[in-house]
Amino acid sequence: xxxxxxxxxxxxxxxxxxxxxxxxxxxxxxxxxxxxxxxxxxxxxxxxxxxxxxxxxxxxxxxxxxxxxxxxxxxxxxxxxxxxxxxxxxxxxxxxxxxxxxxxxxxxxxxxxxxxxxxxxxxxxxxxxxxxxxxxxxxxxxxxxxxxxxxxxxxxxxxxxxxxxxxxxxxxxxxxxxxxxxxxxxxxxxxxxxxxxxxxxxxxxxxxxxxxxxxxxxxxxxxxxxxxxxxxxxxxxxxxxxxxxxxxxxxxxxxxxxxxxxxxxxxxxxxxx
Numbered sequence: 001x002x003x004x005x006x007x008x009x010x011x012x013x014x015x016x017x018x019x020x021x022x023x024x025x026x027x028x029x030x031x032x033x034x035x036x037x038x039x040x041x042x043x044x045x046x047x048x049x050x051x052x053x054x055x056x057x058x059x060x061x062x063x064x065x066x067x068x069x070x071x072x073x074x075x076x077x078x079x080x081x082x083x084x085x086x087x088x089x090x091x092x093x094x095x096x097x098x099x100x101x102x103x104x105x106x107x108x109x110x111x112x113x114x115x116x117x118x119x120x121x122x123x124x125x126x127x128x129x130x131x132x133x134x135x136x137x138x139x140x141x142x143x144x145x146x147x148x149x150x151x152x153x154x155x156x157x158x159x160x161x162x163x164x165x166x167x168x169x170x171x172x173x174x175x176x177x178x179x180x181x182x183x184x185x186x187x188x189x190x191x192x193x194x195x196x197x198x199x200x201x202x203x204x205x206x207x208x209x210x211x212x213x214x215x216x217x218x219x220x221x222x223x224x225x226x227x228x229x230x231x232x233x234x235x236x237x238x239x240x241x242x243x244x245x246x247x248x249x250x251x252x253x254x255x256x257x258x259x260x261x262x263x264x265x266x267x268x269x270x271x272x273x
Contacts, residue, residue, distance in 0.1 A: 002026055016088065019074050023082070036079055043072045044145075101125060123161070135162040149215040152205040165206075172207040179203040225263070232259040 002021055007014070022031040046069045053062035077088035102125050105112035112118045123138075132138050135158070142154045159165060166172045183196040208215040233255050237244045244252065 015070065015074055016078075019071070019078050023075075023078055031075075034075070034079070036076060039072065039075060039079075043069075043076070046072050098129075101129065135159070147216055148201075149205055149219060152202050153209050153215055156206055156209055166210065169207060169210045172203070172210045176200070176203040176207050229256075229259045229263050232262050 004021065010018075019031075022028045023034075024032070046065065050062065050065045050069050053065045073091070074088060077086070077091050081087045100107045102122055103118075104110035104125070105118065105121065110121060112121055126132075127138060130137075130141060132141060138158050139155050142151055142158070144151065146154065156165065166175055179196070179200040179202075183193060183200050186193045186196040205215045208218050233252075234244055236255050236258065237247060244255075247255070
């Protein structure tokens with residue numbers, strides 16, 4: 001039995017101690033087996049759950065999910081400390097120094113009266129800090145582990161700062177149409193469609209960006225709409241005493257078109273509410 005004092009309220013230092021207890025002899029076998037690599041997906045999932053809590057505007061859930069994410073930070077630092085690479089204090093030291101360095105308008109003599117000026121200074125300081133000598137370096141530095149739509153959007157935004165972008169939504173729509181046509185040609189000619197399909201998606205991100213929309217949110221909303229329409233189709237098939245998978249192709253097409261009309265009516269009703 002470990003020597004541990006239960007409390008009504010715990011602090012950050014208590015979290016550090018609990019992780020240390022779990023990861024060392026006499027603690028938890030699962031925790032002792034973990035590595036940075038085995039926790040990679042957990043870290044991503046906890047980050048996504050924080051975002052879900054923010055979207056729900058649920059403070060209690062956000063508090064809980066931030067705790068789960070904080071656990072990941074402490075756990076990774078504990079792994080590194082055991083390997084003699086760095087400690088949690090090194091993590092805190094690094095981010096403190098970065099914040100001081102990138103806010104010279106607060107901690108130094110630089111001037112920045114607007115958010116735009118802050119971001120401009122931030123980009124200049126980040127490039128110097130990372131040793132980025134040209135605009136290509138800044139594009140290559142965008143993490144490949146970002147969701148692909150967000151990565152494409154971030155790359156496009158950085159390219160736009162360098163003057164490389166389509167001018168407006170009309171031009172973006174033209175590029176999207178051209179990419180779709182190239183995809184159709186590749187498919188019709190029996191050539192690989194992978195590159196053409198990627199260009200369609202990249203062009204769609206550009207259209208979303210210039211329209212002021214978040215491509216991830218737009219696609220999620222489209223997925224939600226698809227699920228709602230699928231539910232209507234499944235309900236219609238059930239009224240006929242069958243499952244969707246039992247229908248002939250032409251019957252599925254008919255029901256799918258019918259649900260499109262039903263969805264349009266519901267959307268119109270929602271607009272007038």
